[in-house]
Amino acid sequence: MDSADVAACWEANAETWTRHARAGYDLYRDAQNTPAFMANLPSVGGLEGLDIGCGEGANTRRIAQAGAGMTGIDIAPTFIRHAQEAEAAAPLGISYQVADGMDLPFADGSFDFATAFMSLMDMPRQDRVLAEAERVLRPGGFLQFSILHPCFATPFRRVLRDENKTVLGIEVREYFRATNGEIETWRFGAAPEHEKAKVEPFKVPRFHRTLSDWINLLVTTGFTIEHMHEPTVDAETAAREPYLADTRVAPLFLHMRVRKAG
Numbered sequence: 001m002d003s004a005d006v007a008a009c010w011e012a013n014a015e016t017w018t019r020h021a022r023a024g025y026d027l028y029r030d031a032q033n034t035p036a037f038m039a040n041l042p043s044v045g046g047l048e049g050l051d052i053g054c055g056e057g058a059n060t061r062r063i064a065q066a067g068a069g070m071t072g073i074d075i076a077p078t079f080i081r082h083a084q085e086a087e088a089a090a091p092l093g094i095s096y097q098v099a100d101g102m103d104l105p106f107a108d109g110s111f112d113f114a115t116a117f118m119s120l121m122d123m124p125r126q127d128r129v130l131a132e133a134e135r136v137l138r139p140g141g142f143l144q145f146s147i148l149h150p151c152f153a154t155p156f157r158r159v160l161r162d163e164n165k166t167v168l169g170i171e172v173r174e175y176f177r178a179t180n181g182e183i184e185t186w187r188f189g190a191a192p193e194h195e196k197a198k199v200e201p202f203k204v205p206r207f208h209r210t211l212s213d214w215i216n217l218l219v220t221t222g223f224t225i226e227h228m229h230e231p232t233v234d235a236e237t238a239a240r241e242p243y244l245a246d247t248r249v250a251p252l253f254l255h256m257r258v259r260k261a262g
């Protein structure tokens with residue numbers, strides 16, 4: 001699958017994705033992934049940041065609200081249109097544009113930091129997007145990103161629950177099978193059934209790589225690994241949102257902050 005096919009999948013996902021995410025159905029993002037990401041983000045007040053694969057802009061807005069001047073890019077025009085409409089309705093000074101993370105339309109050293117929330121594993125050439133992120137960072141700048149956890153969100157992953165829906169374990173297979181655009185089909189699990197029934201499922205092309213692939217790519221690009229985090233929910237959150245309880249058994253996401261040489 002080439003970049004144009006990947007872009008077409010995301011464009012097809014964008015309308016429903018935006019509506020459902022804004023309705024609160026992206027529960028992993030809202031209740032776990034973004035709060036953990038923000039808790040580990042260094043102070044960004046007064047810095048210029050780039051959000052790579054910004055989608056409809058919810059996380060870009062969070063970082064702008066933390067005081068950074070933000071630019072958001074995404075491959076899907078519909079996501080960018082929704083992000084721009086949100087900016088027009090409640091301005092935070094964010095500039096959005098359609099662009100490919102693997103070919104960023106910015107000069108070398110344009111940003112103090114970059115973020116990528118759950119987008120890098122969706123790109124066919126992770127070596128290119130990492131090289132591009134490194135190129136547009138100023139010396140000493142950082143990239144903080146979240147991805148599906150390479151070890152526990154492999155091409156085959158199944159959450160095992162008992163009859164009471166208590167999570168017993170995670171079945172993980174095919175860790176070593178790199179995928180190159182294999183389509184995963186799903187809806188936000190927290191969406192009500194009547195909403196799920198109304199829409200086509202998302203079609204998400206995946207580019208699974210092992211943990212050592214990721215680490216080696218980062219090191220080869222010239223980044224220094226500064227921080228890693230594997231978010232989980234506390235017992236109280238799991239009791240309130242049993243849907244998230246699998247992340248108490250094994251993490252679904254991996255967060256990393258890496259830094260360009262100063």
Ligand SMILES: C[S@@+](CC[C@H](N)C(=O)[O-])C[C@H]1O[C@@H](n2cnc3c(N)ncnc32)[C@H](O)[C@@H]1O
Nearest residue numbers: 010053054055074075076100101117118119122
């Ligand atoms: C899982 S969504 C995450 C969206 C957003 N960052 C969030 O956290 O809500 C992945 C995003 O990456 C974008 N994307 C995929 N490939 C891309 C590419 N080559 N360049 C830029 N964005 C891309 C998709 O359009 C989509 O918005």
